[in-house]
Amino acid sequence: MKYEGNLNVENQKLQKDRGSYAGRAFAVLMLALLLAATALGQAAPDTQAPLPPASTAYHIGDAEAKELFRSLDLILQFASEHSGLPIRHEVKKKLATREEVQRYLEKRIHDAGNERFDRAGRSLERLGLLPRGFKLREYMLSLYKEQVEGWYDPKSKTVYLLDWVPPDAQKPVMAHELTHALQDQNYDLDKWLNVAQDTRDESAQSVIDEQREARQSMAEGQAMVVLFDYMLAPSGQSVEDDPAAADVMRSSISDAGADNTYARAPICLREMMLFPYTFGTDFVLRVLARRGRQAAFAGVLEHPPLDTHQVMEPAAYLSGEPQKTIRVLAVEKTLGSGWRREDFSGLGEVDLRVILRQWAGDEAAKLATAWRGGYYAVVTQKGHAERVMPMALVLKLDSAESARKFAAIYEAELPRRYQKVQPGKAAGEWETEEGTVKLVVEGTAIIGLEGFAATDAARLLPQLRSSLHEAVEIHEPAQ
Numbered sequence: 001m002k003y004e005g006n007l008n009v010e011n012q013k014l015q016k017d018r019g020s021y022a023g024r025a026f027a028v029l030m031l032a033l034l035l036a037a038t039a040l041g042q043a044a045p046d047t048q049a050p051l052p053p054a055s056t057a058y059h060i061g062d063a064e065a066k067e068l069f070r071s072l073d074l075i076l077q078f079a080s081e082h083s084g085l086p087i088r089h090e091v092k093k094k095l096a097t098r099e100e101v102q103r104y105l106e107k108r109i110h111d112a113g114n115e116r117f118d119r120a121g122r123s124l125e126r127l128g129l130l131p132r133g134f135k136l137r138e139y140m141l142s143l144y145k146e147q148v149e150g151w152y153d154p155k156s157k158t159v160y161l162l163d164w165v166p167p168d169a170q171k172p173v174m175a176h177e178l179t180h181a182l183q184d185q186n187y188d189l190d191k192w193l194n195v196a197q198d199t200r201d202e203s204a205q206s207v208i209d210e211q212r213e214a215r216q217s218m219a220e221g222q223a224m225v226v227l228f229d230y231m232l233a234p235s236g237q238s239v240e241d242d243p244a245a246a247d248v249m250r251s252s253i254s255d256a257g258a259d260n261t262y263a264r265a266p267i268c269l270r271e272m273m274l275f276p277y278t279f280g281t282d283f284v285l286r287v288l289a290r291r292g293r294q295a296a297f298a299g300v301l302e303h304p305p306l307d308t309h310q311v312m313e314p315a316a317y318l319s320g321e322p323q324k325t326i327r328v329l330a331v332e333k334t335l336g337s338g339w340r341r342e343d344f345s346g347l348g349e350v351d352l353r354v355i356l357r358q359w360a361g362d363e364a365a366k367l368a369t370a371w372r373g374g375y376y377a378v379v380t381q382k383g384h385a386e387r388v389m390p391m392a393l394v395l396k397l398d399s400a401e402s403a404r405k406f407a408a409i410y411e412a413e414l415p416r417r418y419q420k421v422q423p424g425k426a427a428g429e430w431e432t433e434e435g436t437v438k439l440v441v442e443g444t445a446i447i448g449l450e451g452f453a454a455t456d457a458a459r460l461l462p463q464l465r466s467s468l469h470e471a472v473e474i475h476e477p478a479q
């Protein structure tokens with residue numbers, strides 16, 4: 001359930017066997033989905049300024065384009081001063097038409113692999129986070145087409161300007177994009193965001209997934225803070241001098257009040273697309289306030305947070321305490337020959353927040369801070385391919401009380417996820433049209449088994465229980 005806009009996801013470096021980690025195939029583009037950035041300078045910060053409709057047919061003139069290109073050098077200078085990241089070389093610039101952008105987006109989505117989108121979509125459907133039959137790939141494409149406001153492509157080292165957006169609206173976006181260019185020049189953004197090669201080892205993979213999500217948030221958070229500074233510059237202020245102004249701008253990165261494809265997106269897609277911009281920005285602002293600019297930019301790029309828990313709770317990062325998570329049990333190996341993993345993903349604190357928000361609303365989402373580790377696996381058995389794929393979900397929380405709260409939310413959601421739900425033979429069991437759902441509260445953890453035959457569940461459960469007691473310390477990857 002990883003959604004990072006990690007552009008390495010669609011990078012050709014990736015091996016073919018990544019299909020099994022398709023849960024992460026979302027947001028495959030490193031775009032500036034500056035969802036509300038255009039609203040920053042406006043009176044009502046909670047509304048989103050939509051792109052000019054095609055009918056207004058604004059088109060940038062030659063003289064305007066020239067002036068915009070020239071201004072980029074100054075904006076790059078600005079981004080360097082405000083991030084402390086030195087300019088190593090010039091940034092290539094290109095003016096793109098709407099058609100070019102659309103073709104580019106289509107290619108990116110295509111390169112990411114249709115199959116991976118389909119698998120990711122099915123897993124999110126399985127968790128009740130997307131409606132059944134949801135066309136994820138098509139939806140993401142239309143979302144990107146609608147939301148794109150500019151982007152920096154680390155592969156070609158080029159920043160793209162849009163020929164249908166007035167220059168003044170593009171300049172703040174360029175402060176953001178050129179910050180990405182500086183991150184790239186100094187830390188090789190592609191490689192930095194990718195963290196490490198994918199692995200078949202589930203525990204290691206779930207750690208890598210979380211690190212990618214955390215780093216994506218840092219890249220976006222830093223670029224947002226430079227954008228804020230750029231917006232404040234005419235008044236002679238900066239984010240550091242005027243934290244209140246920064247708060248107002250930060251609160252405009254929201255999904256409230258918009259009326260477009262994005263606003264109509266299922267909660268889980270909105271949450272995962274917004275995460276790097278909201279929590280990432282909050283994190284960078286917090287480090288900036290506590291430790292200064294060097295720590296918030298170069299410091300964070302050299303020692304990024306290790307997971308979404310640290311991103312969402314910067315105190316955990318600032319304290320320097322070791323980060324721990326649980327060992328992941330290879331469900332298909334435990335079940336034996338004939339079983340195959342269809343999908344697997346670690347569940348980080350951000351994922352728990354998404355699940356809670358979708359299942360039970362904003363208030364319930366606060367329980368996400370109780371996160372201490374988790375994952376889910378979807379498996380199939382040879383000869384039973386036509387059956388619904390069984391799923392195991394494991395979540396460790398901070399206390400037995402939190403575990404019971406989550407179990408209650410899980411149970412309450414079942415009638416929305418299945419058409420028929422009846423109490424099963426034992427407590428914590430329900431019969432549905434897709435087999436038995438078994439929910440076990442084990443100390444501070446929850447184990448959910450859906451669609452497994454009773455004998456398979458009985459073999460799996462003791463192994464899952466004992467795996468909960470093994471803590472894995474998270475380290476920065478060897479570069």
Ligand SMILES: [Zn+2]
Nearest residue numbers: 031032220223
């Ligand atoms: Zn960005």
